[in-house]
Amino acid sequence: MSLQILPNRFKIVGLFTFFIFCGIPSIISFFMGFTQPFESNENSPFLHELLNPTIMKYANIFTILGMLVYMLSKEKVEDDYITKLRLESYQLATILCLAITFILHLINSEMMFNLSYPLYIFITIYLITFYFKKRQIH
Numbered sequence: 001m002s003l004q005i006l007p008n009r010f011k012i013v014g015l016f017t018f019f020i021f022c023g024i025p026s027i028i029s030f031f032m033g034f035t036q037p038f039e040s041n042e043n044s045p046f047l048h049e050l051l052n053p054t055i056m057k058y059a060n061i062f063t064i065l066g067m068l069v070y071m072l073s074k075e076k077v078e079d080d081y082i083t084k085l086r087l088e089s090y091q092l093a094t095i096l097c098l099a100i101t102f103i104l105h106l107i108n109s110e111m112m113f114n115l116s117y118p119l120y121i122f123i124t125i126y127l128i129t130f131y132f133k134k135r136q137i138h
Contacts, residue, residue, distance in 0.1 A: 006073045014070030021062035060116045067123045075134075085133045093126035 075082050101118055104111060 006069060008074050008076055010073040011070050014066045014068070014073060017066030017069065018063055019066075021059045021066060024059070064116060064119050064123070067120075067127070071123060071126060082134070085130060089126050089130040089133060092129050093122050096125050097122040 097118055100121060101113070104113075
């Protein structure tokens with residue numbers, strides 16, 4: 001698999017991007033739960049403005065982009081065995097993501113998915129399987 005076009009140092013960039021754009025909306029939503037019962041709170045309009053759908057959409061895009069940058073970055077030692085592990089992880093993640101989506105549709109046929117959910121599932125499954133396959137080497 002010759003798709004790893006990014007050097008190893010981009011792993012840090014990808015993780016930083018992921019945690020910033022995933023963490024900030026999560027923290028704001030968490031605190032929104034505390035301020036929601038108290039509509040007279042001064043911070044409430046600020047939080048409502050921060051959580052508008054356009055900003056949340058871009059936060060989702062940058063979260064996925066951060067995970068993708070991390071996924072496409074090279075390892076410190078990139079050899080044929082790591083390439084094989086990447087391919088196996090892609091295959092397993094694809095099969096599991098499709099199976100999860102299929103099962104969720106069987107459970108509730110009227111369920112509508114946001115496009116970011118299957119992407120989160122796919123990239124997360126890939127990263128977890130690649131991590132555990134790589135750890136089996138040592």
